[in-house]
Amino acid sequence: MNKFDDHNWKLDWVGEWFPIIRSFGEFTDIVYLKCSSAGAVEDIYYLDHGQYDGVGGFQVLLEQQQCPNAIYRAQTESRSNFFWRCLGFIKYFLESKANSINWKRREHSLPGKKMIPCVFVYSVEQTNHLMNLARSKQVTLTALILQRLDECVRTLLQNEQKKNIWLIPVNMRASVKRKNPYSNHASYISVTLSRFMQDADVGKTLKTALKIGYHWAAWWGILLGRMIGLNGMHRLMKKYHDKKHSWTGTLSNLGVWSHPNADQTWAFCPPLSKSHPVALGLVTWNGQLSMALQIHPSLDQEGVLAKQLLHTLQESVLH
Numbered sequence: 001m002n003k004f005d006d007h008n009w010k011l012d013w014v015g016e017w018f019p020i021i022r023s024f025g026e027f028t029d030i031v032y033l034k035c036s037s038a039g040a041v042e043d044i045y046y047l048d049h050g051q052y053d054g055v056g057g058f059q060v061l062l063e064q065q066q067c068p069n070a071i072y073r074a075q076t077e078s079r080s081n082f083f084w085r086c087l088g089f090i091k092y093f094l095e096s097k098a099n100s101i102n103w104k105r106r107e108h109s110l111p112g113k114k115m116i117p118c119v120f121v122y123s124v125e126q127t128n129h130l131m132n133l134a135r136s137k138q139v140t141l142t143a144l145i146l147q148r149l150d151e152c153v154r155t156l157l158q159n160e161q162k163k164n165i166w167l168i169p170v171n172m173r174a175s176v177k178r179k180n181p182y183s184n185h186a187s188y189i190s191v192t193l194s195r196f197m198q199d200a201d202v203g204k205t206l207k208t209a210l211k212i213g214y215h216w217a218a219w220w221g222i223l224l225g226r227m228i229g230l231n232g233m234h235r236l237m238k239k240y241h242d243k244k245h246s247w248t249g250t251l252s253n254l255g256v257w258s259h260p261n262a263d264q265t266w267a268f269c270p271p272l273s274k275s276h277p278v279a280l281g282l283v284t285w286n287g288q289l290s291m292a293l294q295i296h297p298s299l300d301q302e303g304v305l306a307k308q309l310l311h312t313l314q315e316s317v318l319h
Contacts, residue, residue, distance in 0.1 A: 025111030249278025
């Protein structure tokens with residue numbers, strides 16, 4: 001696939017979305033947490049999503065932490081054929097309308113805020129067990145955890161809900177070249193889950209979204225600002241805000257990293273908003289998988305549901 005070069009961009013049209021989201025009262029920083037191997041949080045870092053995506057921000061942070069040679073297991077991408085790409089664009093445009101989720105309790109007027117995510121770190125042995133479990137079911141770790149997350153969210157946060165729509169970020173570095181290697185190279189796929197879907201069903205849904213190139217349709221949608229400008233982007237975001245638009249949330253897997261001289265481990269959590277009020281971040285560092293979770297104040301004003309959800313999730317994932 002030909003790499004897309006941003007040398008002629010006047011603005012970073014990907015990063016410019018985040019100041020606009022902030023203008024509607026949201027907190028859009030990516031959160032990184034340095035933890036002990038037992039999962040105790042030792043330091044917290046907030047990086048501006050307008051400047052970095054999850055991978056880029058982590059690379060910058062590791063360089064600042066004297067770990068510049070941390071190894072990231074990069075992903076590869078094969079190009080979808082024209083027929084599948086057409087399906088991807090059709091699916092993307094059909095899902096671009098405002099959506100509504102049947103939450104048990106939601107106060108749309110409450111803004112976002114700076115929070116400390118709830119964190120759980122699996123041991124190396126537990127992480128290996130999860131990897132083997134995913135392999136035995138012939139699904140990715142992301143699919144395995146997404147299936148459990150969806151079930152837990154339905155039980156704790158929702159009334160009867162026919163379908164949930166999850167946002168899964170996709171690292172575009174295999175196909176997109178930008179001048180700043182740390183800047184936003186992230187697109188996403190949407191994953192629609194119904195009740196009682198099993199691991200294989202979720203895995204197939206993820207594979208299909210990638211096969212049809214949904215992330216490429218979303219990438220060009222993100223770059224819409226090049227045509228409509230900052231004012232147009234603000235008007236578009238206000239339209240979704242006024243309609244109280246909500247998907248279910250975001251699950252972001254930062255991938256597998258390693259560094260031979262690091263005693264601590266790391267966790268991370270993507271930002272959340274009223275539009276994506278549940279956010280779960282995964283990262284595997286030196287063989288240990290961590291999960292960090294936040295719930296938007298519009299659903300969890302007292303900050304107690306996030307702890308319940310993460311506890312239920314981390315137990316569910318192991319079984």
